[in-house]
Amino acid sequence: MILNFNKFQKTNQSGSELNNIRIKNFNIFKKKGFPSKKEENWKYTDLKTILFNNLNKLEIPKNKKTSQYNSEQLLENFQHNQIILVNGDFVSSNFSFEAEEKIKIKSLKMVLKDKKIFKKIINYFTNQQNSLVSLNHALVNDGIFLEIEDNYSFKKPLVIYNFFNKSSENKIINNKNFILLGKNSKLSLLEYYKDEDCVKYFNNAVHNYSIQKNAILKKFSTDNNLHNSYNYHLTNVKSYSNSVFENFLFSSGSSFIKSEIHCDLLESFSSCFVNAIIFLSNQQHHELKTNINHRSEHCKSSQLVKSVLLDMSNATYQGKIYVEKNAQKTDGYQLSKALVLSKNSAFNSKPELEIYADDVKCSHGSTTGNIDQNFIFYLMSRGLSKEQANKILVEGFLNEAIETITETNIQSLISKLFIDKINKTKF
Amino acid sequence: MLDINNLSASVDGKKILAGFNLKIRPGEVHAIMGPNASGKSTLANILAGKSGYKIEGTAIYDGKNLLDLPVEERAQKGIFLAFQYPLEIPGVNTNNFLKISLNTIRKVKGLKELDSLDFLKLVKEKAKKLKINENMLSRELNVGFSGGEKKKNEILQMTILEPKLAILDETDSGLDIDAIKIVSDGVNSLRSKERSFLIITHYQRLLDYIKPDFVHVLVEGKIAKTGCGELALELEKVGYTEMEASK
Numbered sequence: 248m249i250l251n252f253n254k255f256q257k258t259n260q261s262g263s264e265l266n267n268i269r270i271k272n273f274n275i276f277k278k279k280g281f282p283s284k285k286e287e288n289w290k291y292t293d294l295k296t297i298l299f300n301n302l303n304k305l306e307i308p309k310n311k312k313t314s315q316y317n318s319e320q321l322l323e324n325f326q327h328n329q330i331i332l333v334n335g336d337f338v339s340s341n342f343s344f345e346a347e348e349k350i351k352i353k354s355l356k357m358v359l360k361d362k363k364i365f366k367k368i369i370n371y372f373t374n375q376q377n378s379l380v381s382l383n384h385a386l387v388n389d390g391i392f393l394e395i396e397d398n399y400s401f402k403k404p405l406v407i408y409n410f411f412n413k414s415s416e417n418k419i420i421n422n423k424n425f426i427l428l429g430k431n432s433k434l435s436l437l438e439y440y441k442d443e444d445c446v447k448y449f450n451n452a453v454h455n456y457s458i459q460k461n462a463i464l465k466k467f468s469t470d471n472n473l474h475n476s477y478n479y480h481l482t483n484v485k486s487y488s489n490s491v492f493e494n495f496l497f498s499s500g501s502s503f504i505k506s507e508i509h510c511d512l513l514e515s516f517s518s519c520f521v522n523a524i525i526f527l528s529n530q531q532h533h534e535l536k537t538n539i540n541h542r543s544e545h546c547k548s549s550q551l552v553k554s555v556l557l558d559m560s561n562a563t564y565q566g567k568i569y570v571e572k573n574a575q576k577t578d579g580y581q582l583s584k585a586l587v588l589s590k591n592s593a594f595n596s597k598p599e600l601e602i603y604a605d606d607v608k609c610s611h612g613s614t615t616g617n618i619d620q621n622f623i624f625y626l627m628s629r630g631l632s633k634e635q636a637n638k639i640l641v642e643g644f645l646n647e648a649i650e651t652i653t654e655t656n657i658q659s660l661i662s663k664l665f666i667d668k669i670n671k672t673k674f
Numbered sequence: 675m676l677d678i679n680n681l682s683a684s685v686d687g688k689k690i691l692a693g694f695n696l697k698i699r700p701g702e703v704h705a706i707m708g709p710n711a712s713g714k715s716t717l718a719n720i721l722a723g724k725s726g727y728k729i730e731g732t733a734i735y736d737g738k739n740l741l742d743l744p745v746e747e748r749a750q751k752g753i754f755l756a757f758q759y760p761l762e763i764p765g766v767n768t769n770n771f772l773k774i775s776l777n778t779i780r781k782v783k784g785l786k787e788l789d790s791l792d793f794l795k796l797v798k799e800k801a802k803k804l805k806i807n808e809n810m811l812s813r814e815l816n817v818g819f820s821g822g823e824k825k826k827n828e829i830l831q832m833t834i835l836e837p838k839l840a841i842l843d844e845t846d847s848g849l850d851i852d853a854i855k856i857v858s859d860g861v862n863s864l865r866s867k868e869r870s871f872l873i874i875t876h877y878q879r880l881l882d883y884i885k886p887d888f889v890h891v892l893v894e895g896k897i898a899k900t901g902c903g904e905l906a907l908e909l910e911k912v913g914y915t916e917m918e919a920s921k
Binding site: 622632633635639643644645646 | 722724761763765766770774835
């Protein structure tokens, strides 16, 4: 597959500053190529091969907005603010539940053209975590820029709809989101992904969050309504003093997704929680990678990842807790539990603790196994079929992670998606 | 109701039941006593359908060989086993599980499924009789329950599911005197002309409360002696070894 960068440049005239960034980063990508299993972080996910086998006609989208979406796809019976992205492009936003003057919302396309605001985010373009980030810098075209003023708490959750329609077929979509929470502000956010007609594309998205002092960000994400898509979602979080970042991931829809969450606990008493369900069947391949960096004293982090794998599916959880020398009194916790229900499915777990401080509390655990056959016998001896018994056991197993969701209306929404999925699954 | 004929069972080549015969008619309460490792729990497990045994012989129940039926079908047809060691099943809510269980069985019986309200009403009423704190039922199945609570939970399930043949595998072990009385009341309240019980126990004490029609002594995989309630009293006095010697 050859990505035609020159053509992209011609149709996306940008200021010289951005243009230089694009050229530089595309060259970096060209040198490195897509990540493969030769790289430690991609050991269990050979993206190069996966893309070659499934999306070898991948191309950069034309500079033409394709903003059709079906409004019936919006969530009902659930009051929320909304931002709509179609194929990664910003389409519309609605903050009617909020004091709109406290919120600055712009399409990233606008920001990239506006020298003054672009300055605010230019530092993010120096990030060279991996070749996909470089590619995203080079090809980014649109996305979200959202800024919340100090002391403002959202009254209703915000849903970011990520719709993908037919025009995204065989395209590589490089959007970037910036969400900046001011001091003492509060936001609950649901990233809701949905595709049309099982389109096949590669979404290489970079999400940047900044959570200032005392601010609270609760972020939920579900790819349950994706089908045939390939995704790399990188989330970078900067947490300042006494802030809270809560993240829940329901990873179960797309053919392939690698979700990578990096959280820097930069100032004391900040905390970060990442909990996830990975629930796969057929030939799905999902990976979750978390990097929690304790860079200051008295910070807290925890992760609970529960996975259930059927058929020929494959999942990986790589969780790293890094504690800097000065990050004393760190409290870090990580637990991964997986049920591998088919002999053709596999789960890889790589917990890592890297600790340089000497007064910390850090622990991790990882278990992988099958359902206890005695449980099945007990339930069947009460009249349940094997299918029902498996179902109720898997539901109970995964529910532990869903119960960690502290936002009740989002919990019931995700719970409903989850039950639908369980009921559709053949055990 | 149940006619067990020449039942043999072995695990890894080791014979546990050998030529076991037993006939249970509707409404009868049979007690099976016997020393450790005489095959009592194996009998219970085999009737409920646990796998892992090499089985010969038949157990005719309602005109069909029970031993050929899948586990869930036995339960749906009215067989109930109160486990000797009820399992702790994390993540599975007790009420939710019981509701699925009851409705599955009702469906097979051709009865209307109960909605949540009716179900909770029923559970509440039954739990009260067994002096079970209903908060326990909104918790995970048996997780963190005491030994006695787990046993009572088995009896609660039995009173809700109303089986035709209930097999109680050492339900009295681990129960204090008050709990034995409560559990026995639960069993006695279910006694009827159509319902039979097979009660496996080590001790005669339980049979003071649940009066059996027959007492069988199981030794080395077959019934060594059968009698009425008095046999249990006699056993308590002389012990299994002496009784075996006098055989």
